[in-house]
Amino acid sequence: MDEHTHEGIGSEGGLSPVPDSIAAILKQHGADRPIRNPDEVAGLVKQLRKVMVPHERFREGILRLRTIHAGLDRSPAAEAGVMTFLGRSGSGKSNTLRYYARQYPARKGESGWIRPVVYVRVPPEANKAALLRSILSEMGLPVTNARDTDILMRDVLHHLREQKVELLILDEMQHLIDQRTQRFQYISADILKDLLSSNCCQMVFAGLDSAIMALEVNPQLNRRSPLRFPMTEYNWFDEEDQGNYVDFLTAVADQMPFQRRPAVDDVDVAERLHRSSDGLIGITMNLVAKGMEYALFEGAATVTLEHLAVGFDELKRRGIKINPFRGKCPDTLGVPVDYIYEEDSGLSKRKERPVRASFSK
Ligand SMILES: Nc1ncnc2c1ncn2[C@@H]1O[C@H](COP(=O)(O)OP(=O)(O)O)[C@@H](O)[C@H]1O
Ligand SMILES: [Mg+2]
Incomplete structure (x- = not known):
């Protein structure tokens, strides 16, 4: 049993100390079970989740971002260049875009x-004013409640020029779709059009396939026929893609803190991970991180298929009966195309923590 029950190990400051009452329970719990300090486990899992793997799609995305960025042409006759960056939820778009933006700090x-480079995450259920305020806020300007979209737009254009912004990335564009009418254009197309015609900077519109496709056919914008980068999930049945997916897992395995290196990049395990995730990086990471969490709690020397199986059961969507980590690898499992990956959540939402009963072998 770890002696450091009282400290929030693995947290970068800020985590409140464990109260004595909780510490006593943890200690008792640990006395007859090989449990690791939960703070330590959480810290290690958090670390793994922060690992940035320069996987194939990521590298391709970076290359395409650099290309659109480099296309900046401020001459009066020029028009702003646009690229759409689309893909299913969990394919790794936001991670790639944020990484790119971080390489160009203010x-x-x-x-x-x-x-x-300015990266803006469109807030959920955003209207025009909310979108413009988000852009201003990412440019370091004080947050206001201003609602006048003309004034806000004027400020945005002014500061884009003042701060010499070369590339403006708007991520999670699906938040601009009107939930009731599914209509995209009335909410935001005119704003995007104003941004483009002012030719302040190059622009990237990123988000779910459906939203970006709606944007691409928008009559106000499609005259420009944007460049397009689809961040597709990895396809197991394409040899090269399979190799890329396995390479991703190899990089992840290298970062996992075990006595024996977890064989998550073994072709058999990789295929099972792929079947459970449809080759989406986000779901794959969730499963691997969950398997690692169980293995750490158990004090195991490595992550086994059984750890992944238990993790899968915890994260799986309702109604799924098979477990791709037990028995023969299933031919299909499928993740709905409209599945939404939420950061730090599983395949389905769960309110309570799982009980540890499933650890017993
Ligand atoms: N390059 C990467 N290296 C490691 N993990 C990644 C990488 N890109 C994405 N992930 C994992 O996938 C999750 C989903 O990625 P995200 O970029 O939010 O997807 P999207 O924006 O396409 O929905 C991230 O939270 C992270 O765990
Ligand atoms: Mg995203």
Whole structure:
């Protein structure tokens, strides 16, 4: 049993100390079971989740972002270049976009801040004003309640120029779709059109396939026929893609803190992971992280198929009866195309933590 029950190991400050009452329970619990300190396990899992793997689609995405970025042309006759960046939820779009933006941090220039790349996450159920306020906020401007979209737009254009923004990335564009009418254009197309015609900077619109396709056919915008990067999930039945998926798992396995390196990149295990995730990076990471969590709790030397199986059962969607980590690998399992990956959540929402009964062998 670890002695450090009182400390929030693995948390970067900020985590409150464990109260004595909880510490006593944890200690008792640990006395007859080989449980690891839960704070330590959580810290290790968190670390794994932060690992950035430069997988194939990621590298391709970065290359395409660099291309659209480099296409900036501020001459008066030029028009802003646009690229759409689309893919299923959990395919790794936001991670790639945020990584790219981080490589161009804001710096203090002679006449104020210079921000080469601005990444904006469109807030849920955003209207025009909310979208414009988000852009201003990402440019380091004070958050306001302003609602006048004309004034907000003028401010956005002004600061995009002032801060010498070269590339503006709007992510989670599906949040601009009107939930009731599914209509995209009335909410935001005119704003996007204003941004484009002002030619302040190059633009990337990212989000779910459906939203981006609606955007691409929008009559106000489609005259521009944007460049397009689909961040597709990995296809197991394409030899090269399968190799790319396995490479991703190899990079993840290398980061896992076990006595024996977990064989998650073994072809048999990889195929099972693929079947459970449809080759989506997000679901794959959830499963691997969950398997790792169970293995750590158990004090196991490595992550086994059984750890992944238990993890799958915890994360799986309602109604799924088979477990691809037990027995023969199923031919199909399928993840609905409209499945929404939520950060730090599983395949389905669960309110309570699982009980540890499933650890017993
Ligand atoms: N390059 C990467 N390396 C490691 N894990 C990644 C990478 N990209 C994505 N992930 C994992 O997948 C999850 C979903 O990625 P995200 O970019 O949010 O997908 P999307 O925006 O397409 O829905 C992330 O939370 C992370 O766990
Ligand atoms: Mg995203």
